[in-house]
Amino acid sequence: xxxxxxxxxxxxxxxxxxxxxxxxxxxxxxxxxxxxxxxxxxxxxxxxxxxxxxxxxxxxxxxxxxxxxxxxxxxxxxxxxxxxxxxxxxxxxxxxxxxxxxxxxxxxxxxxxxxxxxxxxxxxxxxxxxxxxxxxxxxxxxxxxxxxxxxxxxxxxxxxxxxxxxxxxxxxxxxxxxxxxxxxxxxxxxxxxxxxxxxxxxxxxxxxxxxxxxxxxxxxxxxxxxxxxxxxxxxxxxxxxxxxxxxxxxxxxxxxxxxxxxxxxxxxxxxxxxxxxxxxxxxxxxxxxxxxxxxxxxxxxxxxxxxxxxxxxxxxxxxxxxxxxxxxxxxxxxxxxxxxxxxxxxxxxxxxxxxxxxxxxxxxxxxxxxxxxxxxxxxxxxxxxxxxxxxxxxxxxxxxxxxxxxxxxxxxxxxxxxxxxxxxxxxx
Amino acid sequence: xxxxxxxxxxxxxxxxxxxxxxxxxxxxxxxxxxxxxxxxxxxxxxxxxxxxxxxxxxxxxxxxxxxxxxxxxxxxxxxxxxxxxxxxxxxxxxxxxxxxxxxxxxxxxxxxxxxxxxxxxxxxxxxxxxxxxxxxxxxxxxxxxxxxxxxxxxxxxxxxxxxxxxxxxxxxxxxxxxxxxxxxxxxxxxxxxxxxxxxxxxxxxxxxxxxxxxxxxxxxxxxxxxxxxxxxxxxxxxxxxxxxxxxxxxxxxxxxxxxxxxxxxxxxxxxx
Numbered sequence: 001x002x003x004x005x006x007x008x009x010x011x012x013x014x015x016x017x018x019x020x021x022x023x024x025x026x027x028x029x030x031x032x033x034x035x036x037x038x039x040x041x042x043x044x045x046x047x048x049x050x051x052x053x054x055x056x057x058x059x060x061x062x063x064x065x066x067x068x069x070x071x072x073x074x075x076x077x078x079x080x081x082x083x084x085x086x087x088x089x090x091x092x093x094x095x096x097x098x099x100x101x102x103x104x105x106x107x108x109x110x111x112x113x114x115x116x117x118x119x120x121x122x123x124x125x126x127x128x129x130x131x132x133x134x135x136x137x138x139x140x141x142x143x144x145x146x147x148x149x150x151x152x153x154x155x156x157x158x159x160x161x162x163x164x165x166x167x168x169x170x171x172x173x174x175x176x177x178x179x180x181x182x183x184x185x186x187x188x189x190x191x192x193x194x195x196x197x198x199x200x201x202x203x204x205x206x207x208x209x210x211x212x213x214x215x216x217x218x219x220x221x222x223x224x225x226x227x228x229x230x231x232x233x234x235x236x237x238x239x240x241x242x243x244x245x246x247x248x249x250x251x252x253x254x255x256x257x258x259x260x261x262x263x264x265x266x267x268x269x270x271x272x273x274x275x276x277x278x279x280x281x282x283x284x285x286x287x288x289x290x291x292x293x294x295x296x297x298x299x300x301x302x303x304x305x306x307x308x309x310x311x312x313x314x315x316x317x318x319x320x321x322x323x324x325x326x327x328x329x330x331x332x333x334x335x336x337x338x339x340x341x342x343x344x345x346x347x348x349x350x351x352x353x354x355x356x357x358x359x360x361x362x363x364x365x366x367x368x369x370x371x372x373x374x375x376x377x378x379x380x381x382x383x384x385x386x387x388x389x390x391x392x393x394x395x396x397x398x399x400x401x402x403x404x405x406x407x408x409x410x411x412x413x414x415x416x417x418x419x420x421x422x423x424x425x426x427x428x
Numbered sequence: 429x430x431x432x433x434x435x436x437x438x439x440x441x442x443x444x445x446x447x448x449x450x451x452x453x454x455x456x457x458x459x460x461x462x463x464x465x466x467x468x469x470x471x472x473x474x475x476x477x478x479x480x481x482x483x484x485x486x487x488x489x490x491x492x493x494x495x496x497x498x499x500x501x502x503x504x505x506x507x508x509x510x511x512x513x514x515x516x517x518x519x520x521x522x523x524x525x526x527x528x529x530x531x532x533x534x535x536x537x538x539x540x541x542x543x544x545x546x547x548x549x550x551x552x553x554x555x556x557x558x559x560x561x562x563x564x565x566x567x568x569x570x571x572x573x574x575x576x577x578x579x580x581x582x583x584x585x586x587x588x589x590x591x592x593x594x595x596x597x598x599x600x601x602x603x604x605x606x607x608x609x610x611x612x613x614x615x616x617x618x619x620x621x622x623x624x625x626x627x628x629x630x631x632x633x634x635x636x637x638x639x640x641x642x643x644x645x646x647x648x649x650x651x652x653x654x655x656x657x658x659x660x661x662x663x664x665x666x667x668x669x670x671x672x673x674x675x676x677x678x679x680x681x682x683x684x685x686x687x688x689x690x691x692x693x694x695x696x697x698x699x700x
Contacts, residue, residue, distance in 0.1 A: 064642040075639045082552035
């Protein structure tokens, strides 16, 4: 065989390889997702992912259920440190600083090539973007987002002589209504509490509702300074404690999250503050007519946002990053966002999702779904700082100490601020 | 004298019944909740309608059949691995002398003090280096060299009289023969007790399996169970208790069947 023909054969083989690769070379993406709202959400994610994969044969998406939010961040960080990160994941918006510090994720600005892509970063509600941007860059795309709202039992309102269609508008009304709604039996034992604000595990989230209504923020946008000992924060905590101790309208001590909806269904509490993620659950299971309203105002209306964002991970090829971004664009597009909202109760994170026919039909049939969206106007970013896990657990400990009566609110918060300062000093 | 005796026995019986009922209460609650519709979860009514719907819903919420198979393969794999490795290690610590023996044994004991959760990242890197991410072997391997198992078997082997070993040697048995014919049979209660602890621990383990696996083909039942613990939406007690009974059922039944042997083996092995 001559030298020339060898080259020909070689070239042919290379060309052949190229052709085969062109057909078969699909981009593989691994996608971690948490589930905080029950099995149905996992099915919806799988359904949407399969639909995308069917329409885009050049992408393989391996959607991996990764447990609760807490489990998902643990699993993801372990994988990142072990050198096999997923390509994309839904993780709490408040973990953004942690992921940046681990150098695990990239900014969406780095993959947004066209003008259309860049416009996407502006398509979402500003309240959700507050937790998704820092230093002028966007690190998260809102997806599984929620906000707390007030649910009330209309039958209980009627029974207490209140207008069943008017929820309390401010703190004074909330206390006054709750007093009327709290029922005691002959021995003085409470059979129905007026109000239930769950405080187990992560009390800071609903507490942030109170602080926002008291017109104060808990942490700055750079995530390196907290405000825990501000007099307005102390005032908010005092109010929360007073609900059980002074006004006696809320069950004293730590109130469980998981059992809150059940207690509401059973008539053990006439009003509850909890996530919009519960909307579908309450709609399916409440044995009485119920109302959904914004959290009551004090100095202003206010609520934190919550839930998870999409992140793209650094340690992937450029094709994978681009494919991840394309998938995120598709799954957060108005039509898909609407389906996700209807299936789970999460708040569709962009205004145009509420303009789709699917969504319009849904809210026409079930107007309470609109409350969470309308409240977004007053919503602020969920508490998020560098060393987020440590800072929130400092605040949680302080809140628990005050709620259980171990410490005075002012004293507890002052200590928390001191501890937080010590940790965040090096980030300023 | 006889009065005093009765008084003691009465207190003992009372205490045993009290503890027994206390231990059994959650299971009774789980059975009650799982077999009745959701609205009876916190209300007791003898005439409440019975239903198996919760079990059906729970079974359909995740591919439990596959998860069960995975869990059974996992605990079997771990148990066999632990038995082989711990037996050999314990034997050499008991009957052989070699340089560094004490230091090595101290290292084994040190393992008892380390929480496995601290090692998650390190274990993950090792499994990745071995190319085992997302396999059942990866869930089990970090637990095979069990310090607890080695320690327990060594203590048991130490109680075996030297004379038995010498007699076996006179009969012509080699080191492996002695281990197999003298030590292992005499340590049977320890094996049974340790096996029970190991199986129930790994049956219930959650975080490490969740982290190191990604697919239905490798994940154990606990990962399937976790889908019901949805804080954002409130917990549906009926389904979660049905799922819990379902996943812990095989262990519970096995325990009830072999209860006498287990209790005896615990008493003989000295773990209480």
